[in-house]
Amino acid sequence: xxxxxxxxxxxxxxxxxxxxxxxxxxxxxxxxxxxxxxxxxxxxxxxxxxxxxxxxxxxxxxxxxxxxxxxxxxxxxxxxxxxxxxxxxxxxxxxxxxxxxxxxxxxxxxxxxxxxxxxxxxxxxxxxxxxxxxxxxxxxxxxxxxxxxxxxxxxxxxxxxxxxxxxxxxxxxxxxxxxxxxxxxxxxxxxxxxxxxxxxxxxxxxxxxxxxxxxxxxxxxxxxxxxxxxxxxxxxxxxxxxxxxxxxxxxxxxxxxxxxxxxxxxxxxxxxxxxxxxxxxxxxxxxxxxxxxxxxxxxxxxxxxxxxxxxxxxxxxxxxxxxxxxxxxxxxxxxxxxxxxxxxxxxxxxxxxxxxxxxxxxxxxxxxxxxxxxxxxxxxxxxxxxxxxxxxxxxxxxxxxxxxxxxxxxxxxxxxxxxxxxxxxxxxxxxxxxxxxxxxxxxxxxxxxxxxxxxxxxxxxxxxxxxxxxxxxxxxxxxxxxxx
Amino acid sequence: xxxxxxxxxxxxxxxxxxxxxxxxxxxxxxxxxxxxxxxxxxxxxxxxxxxxxxxxxxxxxxxxxxxxxxxxxxxxxxxxxxxxxxxxxxxxxxxxxxxxxxxxx
Numbered sequence: 001x002x003x004x005x006x007x008x009x010x011x012x013x014x015x016x017x018x019x020x021x022x023x024x025x026x027x028x029x030x031x032x033x034x035x036x037x038x039x040x041x042x043x044x045x046x047x048x049x050x051x052x053x054x055x056x057x058x059x060x061x062x063x064x065x066x067x068x069x070x071x072x073x074x075x076x077x078x079x080x081x082x083x084x085x086x087x088x089x090x091x092x093x094x095x096x097x098x099x100x101x102x103x104x105x106x107x108x109x110x111x112x113x114x115x116x117x118x119x120x121x122x123x124x125x126x127x128x129x130x131x132x133x134x135x136x137x138x139x140x141x142x143x144x145x146x147x148x149x150x151x152x153x154x155x156x157x158x159x160x161x162x163x164x165x166x167x168x169x170x171x172x173x174x175x176x177x178x179x180x181x182x183x184x185x186x187x188x189x190x191x192x193x194x195x196x197x198x199x200x201x202x203x204x205x206x207x208x209x210x211x212x213x214x215x216x217x218x219x220x221x222x223x224x225x226x227x228x229x230x231x232x233x234x235x236x237x238x239x240x241x242x243x244x245x246x247x248x249x250x251x252x253x254x255x256x257x258x259x260x261x262x263x264x265x266x267x268x269x270x271x272x273x274x275x276x277x278x279x280x281x282x283x284x285x286x287x288x289x290x291x292x293x294x295x296x297x298x299x300x301x302x303x304x305x306x307x308x309x310x311x312x313x314x315x316x317x318x319x320x321x322x323x324x325x326x327x328x329x330x331x332x333x334x335x336x337x338x339x340x341x342x343x344x345x346x347x348x349x350x351x352x353x354x355x356x357x358x359x360x361x362x363x364x365x366x367x368x369x370x371x372x373x374x375x376x377x378x379x380x381x382x383x384x385x386x387x388x389x390x391x392x393x394x395x396x397x398x399x400x401x402x403x404x405x406x407x408x409x410x411x412x413x414x415x416x417x418x419x420x421x422x423x424x425x426x427x428x429x430x431x432x433x434x435x436x437x438x439x440x441x442x443x444x445x446x447x448x449x450x451x452x453x454x455x456x457x458x459x460x461x462x463x464x465x466x467x468x469x470x471x472x473x474x475x476x477x478x479x480x481x482x483x484x
Numbered sequence: 485x486x487x488x489x490x491x492x493x494x495x496x497x498x499x500x501x502x503x504x505x506x507x508x509x510x511x512x513x514x515x516x517x518x519x520x521x522x523x524x525x526x527x528x529x530x531x532x533x534x535x536x537x538x539x540x541x542x543x544x545x546x547x548x549x550x551x552x553x554x555x556x557x558x559x560x561x562x563x564x565x566x567x568x569x570x571x572x573x574x575x576x577x578x579x580x581x582x583x584x585x586x587x588x589x
Binding site: 130131134135138142145146152153155156158159160161163165169170173176177179183184187188189234235238239 | 500504520528531541544554557564565571575586
């Protein structure tokens with residue numbers, strides 16, 4: 001009887017099983033392939049697997065159950081994030097169908113690792129125990145360390161992998177020590193149980209407990225790329241293959257925020273005043289440093305990396321408020337952010353070619369006259385990142401700053417809005433290059449592959465939809481955070 | 485039969501903190517990627533010691549189980565890390581992190 005219950009519990013994790021099975025299938029298919037070229041079959045398996053997993057994730061909506069002795073949990077919060085990761089996986093694998101062929105990424109492991117990374121993210125946001133959070137985090141990170149260094153002959157790519165690996169492992173050690181300290185002082189590694197023990201005063205609150213909490217902030221702060229733990233971000237984003245940069249900037253950030261939210265809004269919720277005091281400073285620093293350094297960047301990938309740091313700061317503004325209902329704005333923002341970032345990076349991919357990435361902002365000069373479609377779509381993504389209505393980025397910022405005002409964090413909202421103004425400068429600078437400058441040199445023919453165009457059109461549609469009718473997505477986000 | 489005096493739990497935590505700190509200082513000051521990686525392992529072992537000591541003091545198995553996972557993941561991390569070091573060594577001839585400075589700004 002017990003055994004049957006154990007087996008039937010696996011039906012709740014069908015999306016994870018589908019993703020894992022497809023990743024292994026890709027590895028088997030690759031093993032039997034003769035020639036080492038970019039593999040269309042693996043790409044199709046990856047795409048099909050993620051669509052099937054998305055379908056099963058959709059079926060889990062409004063289901064709520066703890067699994068495997070409380071190690072894992074199925075709820076709307078996890079389901080929302082899982083859908084987000086699978087959408088990201090679908091978009092990235094569509095882009096990769098063409099990008100992998102162009103850059104001669106002849107390893108099928110590419111798709112397998114993409115899927116295993118998403119598996120780690122899915123485990124991270126649905127875990128209710130420090131063990132599973134740690135395992136999910138590492139499954140995700142290990143896949144991404146390898147993906148960063150995929151261009152084995154390109155020193156930049158290998159350097160990105162090395163930097164991400166060393167600093168990532170360093171941050172993981174801090175996260176683990178935080179977990180060890182929390183465990184030593186509270187006696188549990190179960191997040192929900194931790195929240196219950198705290199509220200019932202079952203153990204003494206020692207300095208050890210607060211050390212543990214601070215170290216957890218360091219560990220998660222690294223993965224979401226907040227200042228002062230942001231050093232790796234620009235280097236890794238620039239060096240990694242562009243499809244992987246888009247995947248990291250959206251997926252990893254969302255996964256880290258998901259786990260961060262679950263741990264701090266359930267486990268440490270009674271100490272909101274303590275951690276929000278620390279995070280207040282981190283949020284302000286992250287916004288200011290990200291935006292100021294982005295002003296002087298000339299490489300578009302670096303610019304987007306610093307902008308991604310700044311966006312982590314905006315999201316932290318909503319995090320700091322410590323309001324359970326208003327934290328839905330974080331989920332909404334992460335969803336919108338995924339679309340605008342993947343769209344922008346797809347345009348970056350579109351303009352580059354093998355051995356000639358065209359990542360300098362100068363190569364965007366005069367783009368509007370030659371390729372109005374590319375210029376217009378890049379303009380939409382940048383304006384959305386800057387937060388201009390009627391695009392999704394505006395609604396995301398609107399919900400975040402209104403959350404700060406509703407909870408009386410007026411200064412934080414003011415600093416955030418001022419930062420958005422600064423940010424508009426460097427986004428509009430790219431726009432100015434595209435529309436008002438004469439081109440310095442020919443870009444040559446552009447490869448308008450359907451793989452890129454579909455992703456760009458889908459992202460634009462999603463941004464317009466979330467910008468004009470945000471109600472559907474914000475309601476989904478509010479249902480998701482109702483578990484807290 | 486004389487028994488050894490029991491070591492107080494706080495000493496275990498002190499040792500784990502010392503191991504972790506030595507590791508962290510090593511990561512920051514050393515320049516050879518492999519030494520940095522060894523220091524990272526030292527940090528993880530500091531964490532492991534804290535988990536075991538806490539598990540023992542609390543009389544719960546969670547801490548001990550956690551250590552198994554940490555060790556497994558550390559092994560996987562070593563595999564990936566060493567592969568990355570080999571890639572760097574092939575391209576540059578050394579694994580000195582000071583000389584790996586193509587990306588900056």
